[in-house]
Amino acid sequence: MPTGRRERKKAATRQKIADAALRLFLERGYDAVGIRDVAAEADVAVTTLFSHFASKEALVFEQDEDFEQRLTRAVTGRAAHEPLVPALRREIQALVRHCTADSAAPIWRMIDASPALREYEESMRLRHAESLATAIAADPGLSVTPTASRAIARFVIDAYSLAREAADPQAAVGEIFQMIEAAWDVTCPSGDSAGTATGTAGP
Template identity: 75%
Template sequence: MIEPPGRRERKKAATRQKIADTALDLFLERGYDVVGIRDVAAEADVAVTTVFAHFASKEALVFERDQDFEQRLTRAVTDRPPQEPLIPALQREVQALVRHCTAEGSAPVRRMIEGSPALREYEESMSLRLAQALAGVLAADPRLSRSATACRATARFVIDAYALACWADDPEATVDEVFRMIDAAWQATAP
């Protein structure tokens, strides 16, 4: 099924990777806001337009690592075992995502995000998209049958847990504590 990609696709992927790597290196080395897109393009030896052919914005260069969060979260809901309750399944997945974000090597990147309002805003807007996707699968799950409002609220609460934990001193404990609240909130929506 999986054909080995042709030269064309390999070159494209290589270009994308090189841009992302170069950008992150430059950002970490000199600072996010003193490095311009033109610098990144020059260092990666591509045209500025090529950068924007691969990435929608300067901020997107920083968050390439967590592209698949949306899929992971929605699958945690749709692919959970038949009798598995919703909240613990979500909690496990959020723990995994948070671990990924607060891993050893991610510390400099997180410090960089913390220091740039533009990056923090971008992360928030990603979270919003995440919450909307999650609300969608919650509303569609026949095992749940909750109101659209309950689904949307729960989705946002879950993303809140993720966002809070990413910046907390003790991420794992934060997820647990917030999910205790989410569980209570979810029970309160039982039809």
């Protein structure tokens, strides 16, 4: 019961749709491609497409669940007694590096050019912040109020979003995380801010 044929076929269909969509979007532009075009290119019915993706925008952010999981695992899966904020900083740095890579540039250029995609990404980020807040609040080694955990989660997501748009993304992550570290120290009873990397410097 691990990998039935049904699940494999379903995943293949999903991927076929996502690939067709991305190809067309990059070729002709997001707005110039209709849902019916994508469905035809992937050789599926429109209703099938919408049974795999909740909206046209979701076709572009195919792997947002990976993103969400990486964030929460940076919290739940970190080494024992490892402080929270540096772990999050490392993860955000990796994510920013990943999505500012040259290979991802055309996709992000497309996203930045489309208000609909930007808006969708914003609401995705809010979902991610909420997941992150839940993970932080659930950590038995930390004792923070619900409000503080939600605030820190939002700040971390803000860091990602702002760094991605900054002239020097890596430096921006460093700069904003200095601020987050300070904000965190206010809420956290234990005063060990060990790991507060002052650095702005790159790799």
